[in-house]
């Protein structure tokens with residue numbers, strides 16, 4: 036897969052990981068503030084969870100929070116550099132396991148075993164063929180009450196003609212992701228289109244489960260062009276509290 040080869044070359048050897056990914060949280064005033072103010076409110080229905088799988092953890096920006104909210108954690112990334120960094124960073128977490136994959140396979144994870152699957156700021160770079168490979172496996176890995184939250188591109192719908200400064204996969208749309216989920220026995224719980232930088236909603240957060248799970252819930256679509264404003268508010272009014280917590284060495 037061309038997209039996998041590109042991501043592999045870029046994230047394993049080319050990218051300067053000195054910042055550990057924290058550089059991508061500056062807008063929110065740091066990863067702790069971003070987790071508590073932006074991400075956790077969107078995934079709190081599913082955490083804590085017994086078994087968590089993170090796809091593409093990078094250097095573990097979200098892993099520390101997922102580890103604190105799980106009995107067992109697996110992180111799978113196509114970059115050996117990232118896997119090695121996470122093994123070092125989380126060496127004191129006996130319930131964590133990090134594995135390198137080929138950029139499209141979850142074969143090391145048992146079917147029906149995962150209560151929460153999380154991926155943020157990674158699969159936005161994944162093209163349709165990669166998502167088409169991952170989504171059926173994600174559904175198969177979920178437990179009966181499990182759910183997945185994935186951040187992916189919506190460039191095909193919203194990005195045409197814009198400068199693609201953040202490397203979004205250009206052939207992915209929110210509708211195509213929904214169709215793939217549906218085709219493979221899944222069901223969307225919430226799909227939130229979000230902006231990244233100024234402009235239209237080129238990104239998307241899709242939360243989904245097995246078709247029979249959460250039967251009382253009606254699938255909900257949201258178009259949120261305020262995602263960056265939310266980040267601004269979090270940086271201005273929440274991140275100072277996070278900085279106190281970090282001084283006290285809290286998560």
Ligand SMILES: C[S@@+](CC[C@H](N)C(=O)[O-])C[C@H]1O[C@@H](n2cnc3c(N)ncnc32)[C@H](O)[C@@H]1O
Pocket residue numbers: 039042046047055056090091092093094095096097111112113114117137138139154155156157158160161165
């Ligand atoms: C921008 S970094 C984000 C890392 C982490 N999620 C974060 O937010 O800090 C992108 C990560 O996705 C991984 N990645 C990209 N494509 C992937 C794929 N097809 N399968 C697994 N990992 C992938 C890269 O190796 C890298 O670790």
